Amino acid sequence: MLETVFLIVFAMIGLSLLLNLWRLVVGPSVPDRILALDTMYINTIALIILYGMSMGTGLYFEAALLIAMLGFVSTVAVCKYLLRGDIIE
Amino acid sequence: MYSEWLVSILLLIGGAFILIGSIGLIKMPDFFMRLHGPTKATTLGMAGVLIAAMVFFSNAQDGISVKELLITIFLLITAPISGYMLIKSAIHHKLKAKDGTKGLDNVEDD
Amino acid sequence: MRLESRFRWLPTPFRSLLLFVVWLLLNNSVSPGHIILAVLFAFFIPVITFPFREPQPLIIKPGLAVKQFLIVLFDIITANLQVALLILGPVKKLRPAFVKVPLDLTHAMPITILASTVSLTPGTVSAEVYPIPESLPPGEEPTERYLLIHVLDLDDEQALINTIKQRYEAPLKEIFQC
Numbered sequence: 001m002l003e004t005v006f007l008i009v010f011a012m013i014g015l016s017l018l019l020n021l022w023r024l025v026v027g028p029s030v031p032d033r034i035l036a037l038d039t040m041y042i043n044t045i046a047l048i049i050l051y052g053m054s055m056g057t058g059l060y061f062e063a064a065l066l067i068a069m070l071g072f073v074s075t076v077a078v079c080k081y082l083l084r085g086d087i088i089e
Numbered sequence: 090m091y092s093e094w095l096v097s098i099l100l101l102i103g104g105a106f107i108l109i110g111s112i113g114l115i116k117m118p119d120f121f122m123r124l125h126g127p128t129k130a131t132t133l134g135m136a137g138v139l140i141a142a143m144v145f146f147s148n149a150q151d152g153i154s155v156k157e158l159l160i161t162i163f164l165l166i167t168a169p170i171s172g173y174m175l176i177k178s179a180i181h182h183k184l185k186a187k188d189g190t191k192g193l194d195n196v197e198d199d
Numbered sequence: 200m201r202l203e204s205r206f207r208w209l210p211t212p213f214r215s216l217l218l219f220v221v222w223l224l225l226n227n228s229v230s231p232g233h234i235i236l237a238v239l240f241a242f243f244i245p246v247i248t249f250p251f252r253e254p255q256p257l258i259i260k261p262g263l264a265v266k267q268f269l270i271v272l273f274d275i276i277t278a279n280l281q282v283a284l285l286i287l288g289p290v291k292k293l294r295p296a297f298v299k300v301p302l303d304l305t306h307a308m309p310i311t312i313l314a315s316t317v318s319l320t321p322g323t324v325s326a327e328v329y330p331i332p333e334s335l336p337p338g339e340e341p342t343e344r345y346l347l348i349h350v351l352d353l354d355d356e357q358a359l360i361n362t363i364k365q366r367y368e369a370p371l372k373e374i375f376q377c
Binding site: 106109110112113116117118119121122124125126128129130132133154155156158159165166168169170172173176177180186187189190191192193195196197 | 221224225226227275276278279282283285286287290293294295296297298299314315316318319322324325326327329331347349351353356
C-alpha cells in the first residue's frame with residue numbers, strides 16, 4: 001500500500017513542480033519568478049525526503065536540510081538585490 | 090500496520106497541500122494574491138510530509154527519529170521572512186495589483 | 200521590557216535552550232556524550248556571540264509563550280484549510296485588500312514576531328512596517344507605527360484588525376512586558 005501512496009505523492013509533487021516551472025517561464029515580473037523559484041526549492045525538499053522514504057534510508061535528510069538553508073538565503077539575497085541593487089552595502 | 094495508515098494519510102494530505110499551493114501560484118491574477126499560496130499552503134504541506142517521514146523512520150529503524158522536526162521548524166520560521174522580502178520588493182517595483190483591490194492608498198512609496 | 204538576564208553567565212536563557220534542543224535533534228540522540236556537548240554549546244555560544252549585536256528583549260512569561268505558540272499552531276492549520284478552499288474556489292469572488300493595522304508594540308523583535316504570525320495565519324501576508332526607518336531623520340523615534348498587510352479575501356476590515364490586535368498582539372505585549 002505504501003508504495004502506491006509514494007507513487008501518488010511523487011506525482012502530486014512533480015505536477016506542482018511543473019506548475020511552478022510554468023510560472024517561472026511565464027513571469028510576468030521578476031518577483032513572480034523569484035516566488036516560483038522559492039516554491040520550487042521547498043517542493044524539492046519534499047521530493048528528496050519522499051525519495052529517501054521510498055528507498056528506506058535516512059541519509060537524504062542532511063541534503064534536504066542544506067537545500068532548505070541555501071534556498072532561504074538565496075531567496076533573501078535575490079530580493080535584497082532587487083530592493084537595493086546591491087547585496088551587501 | 091497503523092503507522093502505515095498514518096504515514097499514508099499524512100503524505101496524501103501533505104502532497105495535496107503542496108499541489109494546492111502551486112495551483113494558487115498559477116491561478117491567481119496578481120502577484121500579491123499569488124504570494125498567499127506558497128507561503129501558507131506549501132508550508133503546511135511540507136509539515137505534513139516531514140511529520141510523515143518522522144513517523145516512517147521512527148517505525149523503520151529502532152528508536153524514534155525526530156530530526157525531521159528541525160526542517161519543519163526551519164521552514165515555519167523562514168517562510169514569512171521570504172514572503173516579507175518578496176512583497177517588499179514587489180512594492181518597490183510598483184507591481185500592479187488586481188483591479189478592485191481595496192485600500193491601495195494605504196501603500197506608501199519608498 | 201527587560202534586555203538583560205538575571206544571570207551574567209547566561210545572557211540569553213531561551214537561546215541556550217534552543218541551542219541545546221537543536222544539537223540533540225541534529226544528532227537524533229540523547230546519549231550522555233551528546234548531552235554534555237549540547238550543554239557546553241548552550242553555555243559558550245551565547246556568551247561568545249552576545250556582544251555581536253544589540254540586546255534583544257527577553258521572554259518574561261515562558262508559560263504564556265508556550266500557550267501562544269500552541270494557539271498560533273492551531274490557527275495555522277485552520278487558516279490553511281480556509282486558504283486552500285479560497286484558492287480552489289472561484290477567483291472572481293475574492294476581495295483582495297491592503298489594510299493598515301495600528302501597532303502598540305515598539306521594539307523591533309516583537310513586531311517581527313507579530314508580522315511572522317500574521318503572515319502564517321488567517322489569509323493575510325504582512326508587507327511593511329510604517330514609517331520606514333530609513334525615511335526618518337536619524338535618532339528619531341516614530342510616535343505611531345502601522346503594519347501594512349495584504350488580505351486575500353476581506354470581509355470586515357475592523358473585525359480583522361480587532362482579531363489581530365486581541366489574538367496575536369496582546370499576548371506578545373504580555374510575554375515581553377513592553
